[in-house]
Amino acid sequence: MSVPSYSEMVELVKEAGSSQQEFFGYPVKEGGLYLQQDPEEFAALVHFLAKEVQGADLTLDLGIASGGQTKFLRDYFDAKKTIIVDDGRHVLFPHWARIKPMVKTEFICEIIRNSHDKEVREQLAPWRGKVDFAFVDGDHSYRGLRQDIFMMKLMLRENAIMVLHDTAAVWDCKRVFDDLLRSREFTLLRNFDNRFGISVWKRLKPRTPPGYFNHQFGWGRL
Numbered sequence: 409m410s411v412p413s414y415s416e417m418v419e420l421v422k423e424a425g426s427s428q429q430e431f432f433g434y435p436v437k438e439g440g441l442y443l444q445q446d447p448e449e450f451a452a453l454v455h456f457l458a459k460e461v462q463g464a465d466l467t468l469d470l471g472i473a474s475g476g477q478t479k480f481l482r483d484y485f486d487a488k489k490t491i492i493v494d495d496g497r498h499v500l501f502p503h504w505a506r507i508k509p510m511v512k513t514e515f516i517c518e519i520i521r522n523s524h525d526k527e528v529r530e531q532l533a534p535w536r537g538k539v540d541f542a543f544v545d546g547d548h549s550y551r552g553l554r555q556d557i558f559m560m561k562l563m564l565r566e567n568a569i570m571v572l573h574d575t576a577a578v579w580d581c582k583r584v585f586d587d588l589l590r591s592r593e594f595t596l597l598r599n600f601d602n603r604f605g606i607s608v609w610k611r612l613k614p615r616t617p618p619g620y621f622n623h624q625f626g627w628g629r630l
């Protein structure tokens with residue numbers, strides 16, 4: 409797959425359309441992707457993943473809203489199979505039905521439910537330890553994001569990539585970012601933080617399997 413330059417990628421993000429001109433700084437486009445991303449920051453992430461990670465067999469997106477970010481990334485990052493988790497409550501979620509058929513991947517599981525429900529972990533059980541890449545952009549509370557990361561510890565294989573959004577702009581997510589810097593099971597690979605903060609982590613060798621208090625309350629060492 410040929411990869412546009414970083415500057416071209418910034419323009420491609422803008423052309424895809426945001427969900428709000430005033431907030432994101434580029435226009436909403438009729439029939440577009442309704443992205444909730446900063447163009448420079450998101451382009452830097454996509455460019456990095458396309459050039460340096462290149463692709464993944466099994467990917468997982470937690471928190472998709474319109475699904476525009478799910479689609480855009482997979483235009484340049486070869487994601488063979490994809491799992492989706494979202495609670496379906498976002499005002500942009502109705503766009504997903506339109507955008508989903510345009511995503512270059514095979515969807516093998518789509519869970520529309522609160523990611524913290526134990527039923528979600530049960531549904532995801534067949535792919536435990538097999539996910540190569542996860543984009544985590546769901547619950548932005550301190551506890552909720554930590555719960556999601558404990559679930560990712562179950563799902564990600566060693567050396568997999570985990571991307572977190574809003575780890576600069578949202579105070580609770582920033583606190584989780586700081587916790588992760590002290591983790592023995594993740595290491596920071598890249599941090600694109602022009603505006604919202606997109607941090608890229610590598611999953612290290614699993615040490616302690618997450619348990620009840622990790623999943624239920626987000627407590628414990630990440």
Ligand SMILES: C[S@@+](CC[C@H](N)C(=O)[O-])C[C@H]1O[C@@H](n2cnc3c(N)ncnc32)[C@H](O)[C@@H]1O
Pocket residue numbers: 442443444445470471472473474475476477493494495496497498501521522523524545546547548552
């Ligand atoms: C910030 S939006 C995602 C934006 C999207 N990644 C993008 O870049 O356009 C957060 C999404 O996560 C969903 N969400 C929030 N909390 C959730 C939870 N506990 N379980 C599942 N989905 C959740 C919201 O409904 C919304 O669709």
